Amino acid sequence: MAISFPSTDYFEALKAQMAANEEKFRRLGFIDTTFGVTVGVNGKARNFILEFEVFDLKNVSEVPAIDLKKVDFQIEGDSQVWREMIENIRRNGEADSAHDINTLAHFGERLKIVYDDPDGHDKLYRFMESIQEFFDLSSKLEVSF
Amino acid sequence: MAYLSTTNFTEDKDFIDKWLYTIRTGEMDLSWMKSATEKISPEEANPRRGLTYRDLNLGTYGYTDIPEKVRANRSYAPRGAEIPDGVPDAQPWVSRKSELWAFNTESYYEEAMSRQWNATTDIPWDRLEGVELPEVTGKALSQLMTFLTEVEMIATDTPAMWLPRLNPDFIEVRSFIAAQAMDEARHAEVFRKRALTTGWGLMQASPINEMALKHLRDADSFSEMSVALHLVAEGNVLTMFRFSEYLSPTDVDKKIFRLVMQDEARHVGYGMQHFKYVLDHFPEKREVLHAHLDEAENISFAGAAATELTESFIILAGGGLKKENIEQGVRVTTQFNLKQMEEHFERLDKCGMPERKERSKLYKMYEMGRAAAENAGIKL
Numbered sequence: 001m002a003i004s005f006p007s008t009d010y011f012e013a014l015k016a017q018m019a020a021n022e023e024k025f026r027r028l029g030f031i032d033t034t035f036g037v038t039v040g041v042n043g044k045a046r047n048f049i050l051e052f053e054v055f056d057l058k059n060v061s062e063v064p065a066i067d068l069k070k071v072d073f074q075i076e077g078d079s080q081v082w083r084e085m086i087e088n089i090r091r092n093g094e095a096d097s098a099h100d101i102n103t104l105a106h107f108g109e110r111l112k113i114v115y116d117d118p119d120g121h122d123k124l125y126r127f128m129e130s131i132q133e134f135f136d137l138s139s140k141l142e143v144s145f
Numbered sequence: 146m147a148y149l150s151t152t153n154f155t156e157d158k159d160f161i162d163k164w165l166y167t168i169r170t171g172e173m174d175l176s177w178m179k180s181a182t183e184k185i186s187p188e189e190a191n192p193r194r195g196l197t198y199r200d201l202n203l204g205t206y207g208y209t210d211i212p213e214k215v216r217a218n219r220s221y222a223p224r225g226a227e228i229p230d231g232v233p234d235a236q237p238w239v240s241r242k243s244e245l246w247a248f249n250t251e252s253y254y255e256e257a258m259s260r261q262w263n264a265t266t267d268i269p270w271d272r273l274e275g276v277e278l279p280e281v282t283g284k285a286l287s288q289l290m291t292f293l294t295e296v297e298m299i300a301t302d303t304p305a306m307w308l309p310r311l312n313p314d315f316i317e318v319r320s321f322i323a324a325q326a327m328d329e330a331r332h333a334e335v336f337r338k339r340a341l342t343t344g345w346g347l348m349q350a351s352p353i354n355e356m357a358l359k360h361l362r363d364a365d366s367f368s369e370m371s372v373a374l375h376l377v378a379e380g381n382v383l384t385m386f387r388f389s390e391y392l393s394p395t396d397v398d399k400k401i402f403r404l405v406m407q408d409e410a411r412h413v414g415y416g417m418q419h420f421k422y423v424l425d426h427f428p429e430k431r432e433v434l435h436a437h438l439d440e441a442e443n444i445s446f447a448g449a450a451a452t453e454l455t456e457s458f459i460i461l462a463g464g465g466l467k468k469e470n471i472e473q474g475v476r477v478t479t480q481f482n483l484k485q486m487e488e489h490f491e492r493l494d495k496c497g498m499p500e501r502k503e504r505s506k507l508y509k510m511y512e513m514g515r516a517a518a519e520n521a522g523i524k525l
Contacts, residue, residue: 028260029256029260030255032252053191054193054194055193056193097393097394100390102390103390106391107391117495118488118491118492118495122413122414123410123414125387125407125409125410126256126407126411127407128403128406128410129400129403132403
């Protein structure tokens with residue numbers, strides 16, 4: 001059955017995939033960061049907080065708003081951009097060179113990285129490959145929009 | 146040989162007699178068993194993570210209570226061990242905690258160890274088979290890789306040359322610095338490998354780049370080196386790696402830049418936390434740090450604007466040498482340059498130095514660049 005995006009179910013499914021691919025994430029190393037994901041849908045935002053610890057996504061929650069002082073950074077974008085990214089991952093098995101997180105967010109034109117503390121912001125890059133591989137696990141999911 | 150033992154053991158009769166006596170009789174001294182050291186029972190705070198340095202932060206073995214001035218240990222005795230008479234003075238240059246300590250030092254080291262990667266086997270080099278970049282783009286990519294190899298060779302030397310100068314009581318920082326040297330060696334390796342797989346060989350070394358890098362290598366103090374290397378240079382290089390990932394012409398290049406940026410961001414994290422630590426604990430050092438920044442920003446401005454780098458970026462960002470390519474390349478590269486400077490001041494602001502903009506000549510360059518970009522119609 002297809003998993004709806006955006007939803008906690010989607011991130012929970014990625015969490016299960018991360019656990020099932022533990023060896024890959026162990027190889028990539030510790031990932032200790034809490035960040036927000038915001039998906040703009042029809043002028044409104046749906047906000048999720050992902051808490052990673054050691055090799056795992058420990059907790060996923062949907063919240064009314066994200067307090068930037070409580071997360072390292074937040075990735076925000078319109079649902080169309082997220083959809084394009086996920087569909088690209090589904091097609092290629094991983095994000096192609098135009099659809100990885102850094103490329104989509106670099107100048108903030110498609111996805112935007114917002115943060116309160118630059119040290120928190122830098123955690124996106126400290127754990128970049130793990131975060132990219134995490135989203136690339138979408139290739140193993142059937143997602144509906 | 147700079148250090149000669151004060152005893153010629155192979156000719157010392159007492160020493161040789163004792164050695165032979167032990168072999169002959171099996172009689173042992175065992176005084177070391179009476180070491181007046183602390184007994185502790187460290188445990189993993191999180192078994193998924195394993196036994197970390199933080200788990201060992203206990204009693205006399207811990208780092209919390211390291212004094213600002215380490216006077217008791219000038220040898221290679223591990224922190225917490227008994228130090229008998231006769232241990233040589235290792236003559237460490239850095240025995241003040243504020244000169245090198247950073248908040249969370251130990252976790253940066255653990256992260257470094259768990260996130261090591263291998264430039265030979267973790268990069269899908271086979272995907273480059275059949276990839277032929279146009280001459281201009283291929284040469285620009287090779288020039289970028291040549292430039293970055295130069296950067297990473299000095300970035301390897303610089304932390305490595307400070308290692309033997311750091312008091313061994315600061316084992317967590319020493320470990321982090323050793324891991325950093327390894328990270329930088331791997332970066333030099335991966336950039337050299339990529340330059341040589343472009344099919345165009347290496348391009349040209351950069352005098353301005355090397356002048357900037359020499360400043361890092363020849364810093365007068367560890368703290369000066371850290372401000373220049375971890376905070377300023379690597380901060381700029383982190384933005385550069387993200388930009389390079391954005392511009393990368395192949396998935397292989399994307400992967401390379403994602404992996405190197407992880408290491409670089411960790412080094413910047415240490416630099417920020419060291420800078421904060423100094424400002425928090427020794428506010429009187431603020432002026433000294435400004436002086437370090439004056440010089441570091443001067444050379445980082447020059448290095449970031451080096452012809453060999455800027456022109457490579459313009460070509461990679463624009464996709465060629467036609468007028469429209471160059472216009473596009475200049476637009477994107479200028480956005481990157483200004484972003485690089487913005488992020489530098491953002492970091493300093495968050496570290497507790499918001500006044501830096503007012504006295505920084507680099508900030509004046511930023512304002513000048515921004516005005517020039519706006520006049521040229523470049524959207525920021």
